[in-house]
Amino acid sequence: MIGMAILQPVVALTVWTMVMWFWLYGTRVPALSAAKIDPDDLARDPTKNLDTILPPQVQWKAHNYNHLHEAPTVFYAVAITLAIIGEGDGLNAYFAWAYVALRVIHSLIQVLINKVMLRFQIFALSSFCLMFLVARAALAMF
Numbered sequence: 001m002i003g004m005a006i007l008q009p010v011v012a013l014t015v016w017t018m019v020m021w022f023w024l025y026g027t028r029v030p031a032l033s034a035a036k037i038d039p040d041d042l043a044r045d046p047t048k049n050l051d052t053i054l055p056p057q058v059q060w061k062a063h064n065y066n067h068l069h070e071a072p073t074v075f076y077a078v079a080i081t082l083a084i085i086g087e088g089d090g091l092n093a094y095f096a097w098a099y100v101a102l103r104v105i106h107s108l109i110q111v112l113i114n115k116v117m118l119r120f121q122i123f124a125l126s127s128f129c130l131m132f133l134v135a136r137a138a139l140a141m142f
Contacts, residue, residue: 006079006088009096013075016104017068023111024061031058056114064110068103071123071130075099078133087140095129095136102126 031054032039042048051059079096082088088096106122109115 003083003086003088005090005093006083006096009093009100010076010079010083012097013068013072013100013103016100016107017065017072020061020065020068020107020111024065027058027061028054031055060111060114064107067110068107071127072103074134075130078130078137081137082133082140085137085140087136092133092136095132099126099129099133102129 028050035053037053042050050062075096079088082092102122102125106119106126109119109122
């Protein structure tokens with residue numbers, strides 16, 4: 001189908017988001033158990049939060065999972081728009097794949113070593129890919 005190639009990176013990023021969900025809970029649940037934390041106690045006391053209780057390496061996964069629900073929402077919207085209007089092939093699909101690859105790299109940096117400036121550089125590159133896709137959609141639509 002014409003314009004549908006861009007949906008492959010959309011699905012790939014949703015799969016990656018679910019991988020991060022499993023990684024998040026695969027590290028957080030054992031850390032909560034080891035720290036003997038009562039989740040209900042956390043809910044009742046607004047002065048307590050997991051960033052001050054759990055090791056940073058555990059929380060990095062949670063932070064990244066949250067990040068995968070921020071800028072990627074724009075990616076999903078613009079990619080699906082490009083697919084619907086028949087503009088999801090060629091250069092647009094390549095930029096979508098670049099966006100996904102950079103987001104995966106961003107995730108790995110954040111959850112493994114969390115070097116902020118390196119993470120920011122990768123985030124900026126992914127943002128430029130996203131801006132390109134948004135511009136292409138705007139040009140096609142208007």
